[in-house]
Ligand code: HEC
């Protein structure tokens with residue numbers, strides 16, 4: 001017995017020793033890559049990030065949760081961007097207005113058969129991206145970048161030099177855009193019939209008339225409320241107006257910075273912060289094709305893991321599309337009118353990517369492993385795409401043909417030397433390692449309801465009794 005114990009501790013010591021030696025090599029290799037890309041692990045430095053406890057962010061949180069900004073008072077920002085759901089809605093494609101149960105978020109949120117324009121499929125054509133870390137974008141918001149900083153500089157969130165929005169022509173400043181990209185974006189969900197406006201409220205009127213009408217609701221007491229008091233204490237007397245509404249919402253969103261990841265700890269020197277598998281995944285992610293890597297870093301670059309630029313990835317085109325082709329979505333080309341941008345979408349950040357599924361511009365993938373497999377080799381992923389992963393509200397009538405067109409575009413771009421994205425034949429183990437690496441980009445707070453509680457209002461009665469009281473399918477409070 002005694003001998004056995006000694007034996008096993010010897011074996012253990014040997015194993016640990018071996019692992020350590022192995023890890024030392026991979027640590028050295030990853031360290032060289034980290035230095036060559038000058039990574040710090042923290043994309044939030046040199047930025048002005050509001051505290052969630054600031055008066056503006058607190059006001060913004062109540063506005064983010066109010067269905068009073070929905071035309072029919074049945075949809076709020078949080079409907080599609082809940083902190084517990086990774087800052088999204090956990091759906092491939094969103095259901096905004098006309099849901100069967102207004103306050104039910106995530107899986108099981110269905111479009112009501114009696115609501116306007118019902119056809120059995122999710123009304124919104126793209127996947128809702130995360131609001132988490134929205135303050136870290138400096139160049140473009142939306143999948144097609146239609147909110148865009150004219151002179152993007154690192155660390156500014158578009159606050160200097162003007163912003164283009166759908167209210168101004170491509171390349172031109174929208175003088176009403178507001179303080180930064182986040183505020184500029186917040187002016188638009190309320191104008192979308194499917195997301196928030198509905199089909200009756202202010203129908204046919206301009207965006208600005210609609211926005212004023214929403215603010216007027218709060219002042220005129222069309223909805224019984226105490227918003228005036230709330231605004232007075234933050235913005236001064238008679239300050240309920242649409243620019244202040246979106247300013248406060250923007251500050252709430254910008255306070256949602258979640259970057260304390262195991263990867264950050266690793267980059268900053270804690271070699272035990274991530275697993276050996278994740279280290280091998282990192283090596284693949286940051287190494288060039290020539291060096292046997294996957295070159296993901298070419299587009300998912302920097303500490304925020306995005307070049308904020310547009311590329312064709314031939315991600316599955318599910319859903320009803322944006323009115324291009326037959327239920328298709330031409331992505332960035334819709335904005336730039338440049339055929340080189342056909343099927344190009346903005347490179348997503350990969351921070352907290354584990355929490356922000358489904359993935360892709362239309363939510364075509366419902367597992368992280370599947371989307372990683374696609375990015376490694378779109379040529380084999382597209383013909384092998386499994387429709388059964390989607391929920392029944394995702395329209396797939398033209399998915400195969402449209403996605404094949406996007407893949408053909410990717411290949412044309414490769415031939416023309418425009419796309420450096422190669423298809424790599426990877427082993428299952430390599431894919432596993434990449435997935436393990438991506439999971440080190442999750443801030444544990446995003447998985448913890450208690451840790452997220454500062455971003456979820458306590459008093460759900462709120463200033464207008466229209467605060468969305470989120471439940472999930474299990475009827476637990478989100
Ligand atoms: C019905 C669901 C829905 C509602 C409600 C909604 N959004 Fe979104 N949101 C989306 C979708 C879908 C997109 C992506 C659209 C696109 O890129 O074309 C998006 C994009 C965004 C983005 C850009 C994220 C990025 O990374 O570029 C932000 C920020 C955002 N929404 C904030 C808001 C705010 C603020 C509100 C309320 C005023 C709101 N959303 C209401 C679904 C919704």
Ligand code: HEC
Nearest residue numbers: 294296299311313315345346347348359360361375376421
């Ligand atoms: C040529 C640029 C490019 C390269 C190389 C690249 N990506 Fe991407 N990635 C993108 C773009 C663009 C998208 C969004 C495409 C879409 O939805 O249409 C994306 C989407 C993703 C997503 C989904 C994220 C989300 O929030 O929906 C993941 C995960 C991802 N990439 C991981 C990787 C990995 C891992 C690699 C390396 C194997 C890689 N990417 C290589 C540009 C790139």
